[in-house]
Amino acid sequence: MRKSLGGIAGRGRDFVLSLRTSCLNSAISNAIQQWVKPVIFDNLILDMEVGQLFVGEMGENLDLEKDQDPLLEFWSWFEKARASGEALPEAMALATVSPAGAPSVRMVLFKGINKGGFEFFTNFDSRKGRELEINPLASIVFWWERLRRQVRVEGRVQKVEEEQADQYFRTRPRGSQIGAWASRQSQAIPNRADLEARVRALEMEYQGREVPRPPFWGGFRLIPDSMEFWQERADRLHDRLRYRRSTNDHWILERLDP
Numbered sequence: 001m002r003k004s005l006g007g008i009a010g011r012g013r014d015f016v017l018s019l020r021t022s023c024l025n026s027a028i029s030n031a032i033q034q035w036v037k038p039v040i041f042d043n044l045i046l047d048m049e050v051g052q053l054f055v056g057e058m059g060e061n062l063d064l065e066k067d068q069d070p071l072l073e074f075w076s077w078f079e080k081a082r083a084s085g086e087a088l089p090e091a092m093a094l095a096t097v098s099p100a101g102a103p104s105v106r107m108v109l110f111k112g113i114n115k116g117g118f119e120f121f122t123n124f125d126s127r128k129g130r131e132l133e134i135n136p137l138a139s140i141v142f143w144w145e146r147l148r149r150q151v152r153v154e155g156r157v158q159k160v161e162e163e164q165a166d167q168y169f170r171t172r173p174r175g176s177q178i179g180a181w182a183s184r185q186s187q188a189i190p191n192r193a194d195l196e197a198r199v200r201a202l203e204m205e206y207q208g209r210e211v212p213r214p215p216f217w218g219g220f221r222l223i224p225d226s227m228e229f230w231q232e233r234a235d236r237l238h239d240r241l242r243y244r245r246s247t248n249d250h251w252i253l254e255r256l257d258p
């Protein structure tokens with residue numbers, strides 16, 4: 001059993017499905033964790049009609065009484081979204097809630113699944129960062145137009161470990177590293193020149209040396225309590241399958257009316 005994502009890339013969907021049947025969830029978590037660097041799933045063949053994929057693959061074989069891992073299902077869908085030519089399959093909308101209960105939503109980039117959760121990186125002092133600090137409940141949604149699929153995830157965030165955030169920050173282009181220091185994300189500024197002046201000053205400051213990760217920048221991991229897989233079908237009679245966490249390693253799977 002190969003535990004790197006290279007293994008998944010090499011064997012594509014069959015690999016994921018065989019993992020599912022052998023219940024090697026920790027192995028796939030490790031594999032998914034490696035995804036942070038882009039991988040090309042070039043041997044993945046979509047051999048079913050779009051719109052039939054989910055039904056053919058899950059609708060018929062779905063055993064509602066059996067424990068299944070929605071993260072495995074997500075990864076299988078995500079692979080297909082990547083293979084479908086979707087422009088930015090890792091783009092997801094993230095909703096947070098203010099202390100007054102007002103929701104806000106913005107796009108962020110999904111950076112992989114690790115320790116059972118969806119990871120993304122941001123500025124902790126941004127609006128989302130502050131809201132998550134006070135109320136760690138959040139929701140994300142993916143929309144893959146080419147497959148006519150949506151995945152909704154709800155749960156609680158935790159911060160990604162410092163060491164992992166450092167590791168990821170080191171892989172970012174230098175311009176983005178400087179940008180992370182320069183931007184006081186979500187603050188009002190007088191004009192663009194103000195931001196650009198900060199960037200120039202930081203470029204001077206870090207000239208000839210590595211840019212460290214700012215202490216106010218890092219990752220969040222959304223641990224799902226609920227995940228819904230939505231597939232568009234004819235006549236608005238869409239498929240919706242929702243997993244609800246009952247215990248840490250057990251999920252309740254239900255079909256919802258469209």
Ligand SMILES: Cc1cc2nc3c(=O)[nH]c(=O)nc-3n(C[C@H](O)[C@H](O)[C@H](O)COP(=O)(O)O)c2cc1C
Binds near residue numbers: 104121123126128
């Ligand atoms: C496709 C896309 C991907 C984005 N990815 C990120 C991201 O990974 N992290 C981030 O902080 N902002 C990202 N942004 C910018 C956010 O949408 C948002 O403008 C910023 O994080 C400030 O949000 P806030 O004021 O609600 O905290 C992205 C925007 C788009 C359109």
